[in-house]
Amino acid sequence: MTWTKLLANKDAQKHTTSKKELDNMRALIARDLADASLAGLSADRRFATAYNAALQAANMAIACAGYRIMSKVGHHRVSLESTKLVLGKAGHNYADYFETCRRKRNTIDYTFSNVATETEAKEILVQASRFYGEVEDWITKNHPSLKM
Amino acid sequence: MGIWTTNLDYSTPAALAVDSLRNMRNNVRNMRNSSVLTALFPQVRQGVLAATLGQPDKWWYLSELADRLGTSPSSLQRELSSLVASGILVHRREGTRVYFKAETQSPVFRDLQQLFEKTAGLAPILEHILKPFGNKIQSAFIYGSVARSREHAMSDVDVMVIGRAGLADLSPALRKAEAQLGRDVNVTAYAPEEFREKIKSGDHFLAAVLRGRKQFVKGGQSDLDEIVGK
Numbered sequence: 230m231t232w233t234k235l236l237a238n239k240d241a242q243k244h245t246t247s248k249k250e251l252d253n254m255r256a257l258i259a260r261d262l263a264d265a266s267l268a269g270l271s272a273d274r275r276f277a278t279a280y281n282a283a284l285q286a287a288n289m290a291i292a293c294a295g296y297r298i299m300s301k302v303g304h305h306r307v308s309l310e311s312t313k314l315v316l317g318k319a320g321h322n323y324a325d326y327f328e329t330c331r332r333k334r335n336t337i338d339y340t341f342s343n344v345a346t347e348t349e350a351k352e353i354l355v356q357a358s359r360f361y362g363e364v365e366d367w368i369t370k371n372h373p374s375l376k377m
Numbered sequence: 378m379g380i381w382t383t384n385l386d387y388s389t390p391a392a393l394a395v396d397s398l399r400n401m402r403n404n405v406r407n408m409r410n411s412s413v414l415t416a417l418f419p420q421v422r423q424g425v426l427a428a429t430l431g432q433p434d435k436w437w438y439l440s441e442l443a444d445r446l447g448t449s450p451s452s453l454q455r456e457l458s459s460l461v462a463s464g465i466l467v468h469r470r471e472g473t474r475v476y477f478k479a480e481t482q483s484p485v486f487r488d489l490q491q492l493f494e495k496t497a498g499l500a501p502i503l504e505h506i507l508k509p510f511g512n513k514i515q516s517a518f519i520y521g522s523v524a525r526s527r528e529h530a531m532s533d534v535d536v537m538v539i540g541r542a543g544l545a546d547l548s549p550a551l552r553k554a555e556a557q558l559g560r561d562v563n564v565t566a567y568a569p570e571e572f573r574e575k576i577k578s579g580d581h582f583l584a585a586v587l588r589g590r591k592q593f594v595k596g597g598q599s600d601l602d603e604i605v606g607k
Binding site for chain 2: 322326329330333353
């Protein structure tokens with residue numbers, strides 16, 4: 230996968246982000262990470278909410294790199310896979326992990342209930358928080374004008 | 378010590394039974410570890426048979442099969458012709474395209490499929506990718522349609538993993554397994570205490586999984602019983 234191919238396939242478009250846009254995404258991530266910690270919610274809902282935080286963190290990194298993933302079938306997968314292009318090696322394991330989570334989240338949202346285990350819901354909260362931290366570190370280092 | 382030698386005392390039936398089980402287990406392990414398939418078949422033929430026998434309902438387009446095996450279509454043509462001529466594969470034409478699949482009516486189909494299942498199939502590949510996790514995984518097994526041998530060509534593989542290895546640990550290895558198998562592998566991960574607790578509380582999903590057929594890829598029934606506290 231390359232940005233050239235993603236642009237050619239209309240999976241992505243060039244985009245110039247702003248501090249304001251990123252701050253809105255930061256607020257969304259903070260809300261989702263807080264909601265994903267609520268013990269009263271089902272494991273499924275906590276899982277799907279933490280997944281959304283991770284997806285937005287991926288989109289933040291992509292926006293800072295100068296792109297936006299087009300909203301069409303498979304765009305979550307493309308966003309997660311694109312983090313490999315933005316974050317390099319550090320993004321590979323996260324992309325593989327959140328791809329596993331994407332499929333589980335699809336089942337949760339559209340097919341079955343009681344899909345995520347407690348173990349998985351707790352893990353994705355930790356991983357999404359960690360991933361978001363890595364994205365913020367990457368922004369601070371590579372795009373200091375857009376840092377938090 | 379060779380696999381046929383033993384220090385067991387043959388004077389009791391129990392000792393004989395244990396020895397017989399140990400030999401059987403060693404033979405299976407030996408077969409998986411050694412290059413049984415390499416001794417029997419050239420590499421390209423192995424790849425073609427592993428793909429077609431592993432998903433016997435699937436019609437493979439030539440370039441799709443070549444892509445899966447990491448080779449060129451032209452290098453497959455001779456093998457495919459030979460396997461079709463012997464009745465192990467069948468082919469059909471659609472316009473200019475030729476598709477191939479396993480001949481499930483062949484008298485040797487099931488024997489060949491079993492050989493590949495034991496040596497290059499789903500379970501050995503999953504066993505291989507889970508091995509590096511060692512004691513972080515207490516038990517892992519395939520369940521659902523694949524374990525019941527009722528899968529369709531593109532059925533996802535459902536795997537339950539109980540232990541300290543989470544989805545984050547497992548995912549990079551799962552992607553590699555999926556590339557080898559050509560199908561999605563969906564893992565449900567449990568910490569042992571959550572698994573035990575859910576079984577005790579009568580969780581319907583887990584009860585159904587445990588009642589159904591399982592193909593263990595790490596540990597066995599006794600390990601699962603131990604986790605549950607039987």
